Amino acid sequence: MRVALFLTCVNDMLYPQTGRAVVRLLERLGVEVDFPAGQTCCGQAQYNTGYRRQAEPLVRRYAEVFDGYDHVVTPSGSCVAMVRDNYPRIAARAADEGRDEGLAGAAAAAVPKTYELTEFLVDVLGVTDVGAYFPHTVTYHPSCHGLRMLGLGERPRRLLQAVRGLELRELPGAEECCGFGGTFAVKNPDVSAAMGQDKIDNALSTGAGVLCGADNSCLMHLDGMLRRQDAPLKALHLAEILASTEERPYMAAETTGKIR
Structure with missing residues (x-):
């Protein structure tokens, strides 16, 4: 292959x-x-x-x-x-x-x-347990393209649920758009920021330390807002969580975000 x-x-x-x-x-x-x-x-x-x-x-x-x-x-x-x-x-x-x-x-x-x-x-590959270890609280944001156009469904959640040490917390309004939408964020900045703030408020309400997604464009939008607010939440791509193991853990020190 x-x-x-x-x-x-x-x-x-x-x-x-x-x-x-x-x-x-x-x-x-x-x-x-x-x-x-x-x-x-x-x-x-x-x-x-x-x-x-x-x-x-x-x-x-x-x-x-x-x-x-x-x-x-x-x-x-x-x-x-x-x-x-x-x-x-x-x-x-x-x-x-x-x-x-x-x-x-x-x-x-x-x-x-x-x-x-x-x-x-x-x-x-037919796997959901990829041997990952990530001892943090996580909430998952399904991006619009993955949710609506690709129909990823429960695949990301099943992978996250199989990660040892990870506590997955439900994100209120998970299926709502984060407001990025590529050039939408440029052409409609006020609306985009308001939608992003709603997503951030919902994520913060979970008490999770990590806001996870499968698309860095959405995470870039949300992480920028989180950083400006110095919020106690780190945006992180799902791949980085799945790649983490006890032998080779994801190192929070590699980023400026906070993970708990």
């Missing part, structure tokens, strides 16, 4: 530790992971802001870079949703408008092999 890591732009620039955690986790489970250096943006930013044609070359590049791999795994539900839901749309429109009739083949090759991390663990 040939497996590649698609790190994504946000993780590459701001959260490389999440990518390292994914590799550490998968290798612990016996999966050899490649990192094709030619990977770039999936095109989500362009597509969501109306630059549909500019996203077309990125569809083809994604297919070329990950050609030959059985599975492409990424710690970002929004990027997986971009590949699965929007690549076929982009290819169909390019063909309809006579620009690139062959793009459909690239999209068709990319879609079935692309997995969000928790999908890959539960559906492909």
